[in-house]
Amino acid sequence: MTVLGLMGKPNVGKSSFFKAATLKDVEVANYPFTTIKPNLGVAHVKTKCPHEKCNPKRGACIKTNRFVPVEIYDVAGLVPGAHLGKGLGNQFLDDVRRSEVLIMVVDVSGTTDKEGNEGQGNAVEDVRFVLEEFDRWLAKIIKKQIGKSRHAGKSEKMEENLMDLVGLGISEHHIKDVLREITPKDDCFDFATALRQRAKKVIIAANKADISTKWLTELETLNYPVFATSAAYELALRQASEAGFIEYIPGNKNFKIIKKLDSNQTSALKRIQEFMDKFEGTGIQKVLDTSVFELAKLVAVYPVEDENKLTDTKGNILPDCFLMKKESTAKDLAYKIHTTIGDGFIRAVDAKTKRVVGADYELKHLDILRIVSKK
Ligand SMILES: Nc1nc2c(ncn2[C@@H]2O[C@H](COP(=O)(O)OP(=O)(O)O)[C@@H](O)[C@H]2O)c(=O)[nH]1
Numbered sequence: 001m002t003v004l005g006l007m008g009k010p011n012v013g014k015s016s017f018f019k020a021a022t023l024k025d026v027e028v029a030n031y032p033f034t035t036i037k038p039n040l041g042v043a044h045v046k047t048k049c050p051h052e053k054c055n056p057k058r059g060a061c062i063k064t065n066r067f068v069p070v071e072i073y074d075v076a077g078l079v080p081g082a083h084l085g086k087g088l089g090n091q092f093l094d095d096v097r098r099s100e101v102l103i104m105v106v107d108v109s110g111t112t113d114k115e116g117n118e119g120q121g122n123a124v125e126d127v128r129f130v131l132e133e134f135d136r137w138l139a140k141i142i143k144k145q146i147g148k149s150r151h152a153g154k155s156e157k158m159e160e161n162l163m164d165l166v167g168l169g170i171s172e173h174h175i176k177d178v179l180r181e182i183t184p185k186d187d188c189f190d191f192a193t194a195l196r197q198r199a200k201k202v203i204i205a206a207n208k209a210d211i212s213t214k215w216l217t218e219l220e221t222l223n224y225p226v227f228a229t230s231a232a233y234e235l236a237l238r239q240a241s242e243a244g245f246i247e248y249i250p251g252n253k254n255f256k257i258i259k260k261l262d263s264n265q266t267s268a269l270k271r272i273q274e275f276m277d278k279f280e281g282t283g284i285q286k287v288l289d290t291s292v293f294e295l296a297k298l299v300a301v302y303p304v305e306d307e308n309k310l311t312d313t314k315g316n317i318l319p320d321c322f323l324m325k326k327e328s329t330a331k332d333l334a335y336k337i338h339t340t341i342g343d344g345f346i347r348a349v350d351a352k353t354k355r356v357v358g359a360d361y362e363l364k365h366l367d368i369l370r371i372v373s374k375k
């Protein structure tokens with residue numbers, strides 16, 4: 001499953017983002033998941049569902065908005081010098097190593113200093129130093145790997161030893177590409193930066209935008225997607241929805257009050273609605289969806305066994321929605337369903353056009369496909 005990692009200095013709202021995104025409210029809840037680590041949870045990306053009466057096995061569907069599960073890590077806050085063991089240390093980096101996309105949460109209002117205490121902050125500088133900490137940590141690991149080959153006295157062993165980095169979510173071709181361009185220097189820092197830039201996508205959640213958006217324009221000059229967010233507001237909305245006060249579909253620009261509220265609650269919700277009018281929602285769902293569909297480059301695909309009724313053999317309508325890499329083929333989808341289905345692949349049928357497609361057919365976002373297999 002795709003993994004997202006929330007990164008940032010302390011007190012920017014990572015845990016609020018995590019809590020809001022993973023809150024098991026009544027509607028987005030039926031995902032069988034036992035938390036092994038307290039900071040690992042299930043969030044959902046939002047996509048379109050072609051059927052109003054579908055029966056999702058995982059995630060949920062609310063008024064043709066299909067919510068598909070992805071994993072998300074909340075990581076301990078990073079302070080300058082973390083790679084040296086300062087502050088909360090390396091636990092942070094262990095958690096993000098599996099993450100394909102790094103969601104950089106920053107305080108766009110600039111009301112927290114570098115250590116996360118109340119004070120003056122610079123959100124652009126925060127992005128820079130957090131990534132630098134990441135790269136320094138990675139450089140330390142690279143240096144150790146290269147050191148191994150020096151001991152062995154064989155420089156050709158270097159590439160082989162560096163291949164161990166695949167355990168950090170860095171693929172072999174990234175390592176080979178970077179090796180072709182950069183020879184690791186003593187501190188391996190530039191090499192680490194180049195690797196991280198290839199292996200990890202970064203997106204910025206310009207959080208606490210409800211306080212002020214002081215640094216937003218400057219953040220937008222960096223080369224990353226940026227969204228103004230309020231994790232606090234998203235959390236409030238999901239909790240209010242869970243408590244039955246409002247009807248709210250995550251990612252929407254508005255909500256509906258369905259219970260009598262006191263004046264405090266009413267004015268709090270009014271403030272939230274004003275924010276949502278200005279930023280087209282709280283931003284949290286946009287960050288999740290952009291991470292998965294644009295940065296991790298996944299497509300959502302619905303496999304079915306009956307291309308007319310859009311059901312499985314038991315009559316469930318669109319029970320599965322799989323997130324697949326953009327270049328994946330019909331055969332890859334068959335393998336995702338089951339190894340024997342993949343091995344016995346004969347053809348696939350596009351439920352929208354009823355056209356037969358072959359093993360090499362490249363999956364498109366929101367495809368509905370029936371796989372015909374020998375098994
Ligand atoms: N105004 C405002 N406060 C927020 C927002 N997100 C988090 N906070 C507050 O910022 C503080 C730190 O939040 P937390 O999620 O624990 O930050 P973390 O240390 O990065 O995990 C808490 O008091 C939160 O209530 C936000 O979007 N807006």
Ligand SMILES: [Mg+2]
Binds near residue numbers: 016077
């Ligand atoms: Mg936290």
